[in-house]
Amino acid sequence: MRLRKRLFYGGTSPQVRAAVWQYLLGYFPFDSTPEQRSQITNQKSAEYLVYKNQWQSITPEQETHFSKFRDRRHRIQKDVVRTDRHLEFYGDAEGDNLKSLSNVLMSYIFFNFDLGYVQGMNDLLAPLLVIYNGNEADAFWAFKVVMDKLSHNFERDQQGIHSQLQRLGHLIHVVDPKFHKFLGSLSLSLSLSLSLSLSLSLSLS
Numbered sequence: 001m002r003l004r005k006r007l008f009y010g011g012t013s014p015q016v017r018a019a020v021w022q023y024l025l026g027y028f029p030f031d032s033t034p035e036q037r038s039q040i041t042n043q044k045s046a047e048y049l050v051y052k053n054q055w056q057s058i059t060p061e062q063e064t065h066f067s068k069f070r071d072r073r074h075r076i077q078k079d080v081v082r083t084d085r086h087l088e089f090y091g092d093a094e095g096d097n098l099k100s101l102s103n104v105l106m107s108y109i110f111f112n113f114d115l116g117y118v119q120g121m122n123d124l125l126a127p128l129l130v131i132y133n134g135n136e137a138d139a140f141w142a143f144k145v146v147m148d149k150l151s152h153n154f155e156r157d158q159q160g161i162h163s164q165l166q167r168l169g170h171l172i173h174v175v176d177p178k179f180h181k182f183l184g185s186l187s188l189s190l191s192l193s194l195s196l197s198l199s200l201s202l203s204l205s
Helices: 002-010 017-024 034-056 067-080 096-111 121-131 136-154 159-175 177-185 190-204
Strands: none
Touching (some): 017 121, 034 096, 096 136, 121 136, 159 177
């Protein structure tokens, strides 16, 4: 816990960030040996390839009977081409990094088919793929842990998002009652008012 707190406030050097995150995300146990870490890496890489091969092996004829696959792939492709294109890492529209981003997202929806794909997942994955320098397997397992913690925000009923906006509303009520009253005076729900306010703040930052 002390180490996590120090990293939270102080960050870590870019040179070791990828390795540090593998411990923090539970990919490697803190007491693991080099041999154990090598074994875990090989095992997880092979498992990732299983998920990747599942969707890559779908035949054109099979695809005609698989509407969810077509729909999710289409939404992923639309989001991938506009992900962090200002960064050199994703600057090449035909480059390997955007293809890897798509590959990992496609593999994840086969790993967690119940959840599927929701807009915004690409933005969570993008920095992970940068940190792991395009290594799809490492980025996939880091993304999997992140999604384990945040998947409720991507469920269809959006209950997770609404709960967080409600807590934010309570916080604003305590910190800035006048602003909270203003939001309440709008002819919109408080959740929608907060969403619009956050969107405006981000666009101006």
